[in-house]
Amino acid sequence: MIVVIIFLILKLITIGYLSIRIIVTDQDNVRRNALIRAVDENMNVRVISDLRSGKKALENIKRLLPNVVIIGDELSDMSGFAFVMQLMKIQPVAVLIVSNDDNKTTVDFPKALDFGIVDTVTIAIKDGEINYPSIISHRVNILNKLSISRFQSQIDQINNYSPVRHKNRKIIEQGRETREKVESIRKILSNKNLQSSKSKLWAFPKIKTHKRVIVIGASTGGPKLLTYIVSQFPPNFPPVLVIQHMPSGFVDGFAERMNQNARMKVKMAAEGDILQNGTVYIAQGGYHMELDKSSGVTRIKITEGAKVNFVRPAVDVTLFSAVRAYGSGVTGVILTGMGADGREGCRVVKKQKGTVIALNEEDSVIYGMNKAVIDAGLADKILGMDDIAKHIGLSLKNKIEK
Secondary structure, three states: OHHHHHHHHHHHHHHOOOOEEEEEEOOOHHHHHHHHHHHHOOOOEEEEEEEOOHHHHHHHHHHHOOOEEEEEOOOOOOOHHHHHHHHHHHOOOEEEEEEEOOOOOOOOHHHHOOOOOEEEEEEOEEOOEEOOOHHHHHHHHHHHHOOHHHHHHHHHHHHOOOOOOOOOHHHHHHHHHHHHHHHHHHHHHHOOOOOHHHHHHOOOOOOOOOOOEEEEEEOOOHHHHHHHHHOOOOOOOOOEEEEEOOOOOOHHHHHHHHHHHOOOEEEEOOOOOEOOOOEEEEOOOOOEEEEEEEOOEEEEEEEOOOOEOOEOOOHHHHHHHHHHHHHHHEEEEEOOOOOOOOHHHHHHHHHOOOEEEEEOOOOOOOOOHHHHHHHOOOOOEEEOOOOHHHHHHHHHHHHHHO
């Protein structure tokens, strides 16, 4: 009997009833075919349509109802961002944006993240095949498990925060609460002059640059959180290293936007930068960010080593080098995102008596990277987005005063 049931399940998967249904859209024929071959390796994934045109893909999505849509960074008739916006209006579904290592994607990725379940992966194609093709199926499997309702607040932004109709009243209320929170964050970010009560809270003592460093890692859902958290740091804060999984070509713009809302200086990290208090360094897309300490001076090293946890830059790589340079003076902060990047780095931080903070599940777009740290028992504190900056500041201040 059990053998018969297993046979029937395998048969259903084979003919597509239980498989993850995928639509692949990419103007680049070589990459589109490579993506199809990559997902075809997984028996649980089935490509139901592949197209060059975003418009035709949208028509097929309404008709075929896929579980996940994969798009390249080049569509024949519209930008990737326009595609994501239209898709979330007509048929919300998870999207995986794929870009080449050697290509600057045309998708405005930071904006696209605000409109539903959107993830990105950077790949290298050689002789028509993807290096590490399993990463595509891995991301697709994760995206397929995510609930659209959890992302309804982001999707609603397309209609200027107006709620869409849901049969489930609870989802409407959750969406309204989240929209109100997002709107309040926008107001905070637009007000560069913090209230006097906050200024008093953030009276921060001067310390030597080589004593403390904060390392923050994030992936899907990270840009907004990072902008919000960094905006609360005082201007004389210890150096902050940010590793946001993001395709190359966007870090400059991302740093610029963060800098407009921050009291610290925000810049894209460059080879040889000397770490200074009052500065936030954002890792370049496609490169690891490491630290090199010599004669009491810590400099940034930009390296193109192998991907770690399928990504480059990797949070783990930066954390490992930060511990070598700062020892117990490292504070590691892991926010939202897929996978477990940052977990092993945090393990090393803990061994050296540093501090580890993880974002809570409630404020996570995707409860993955932070969950890995929490499940491993590495988090000294599990905090909401409103409390992270304050806790880091007070914690560092207490250590200094001791």
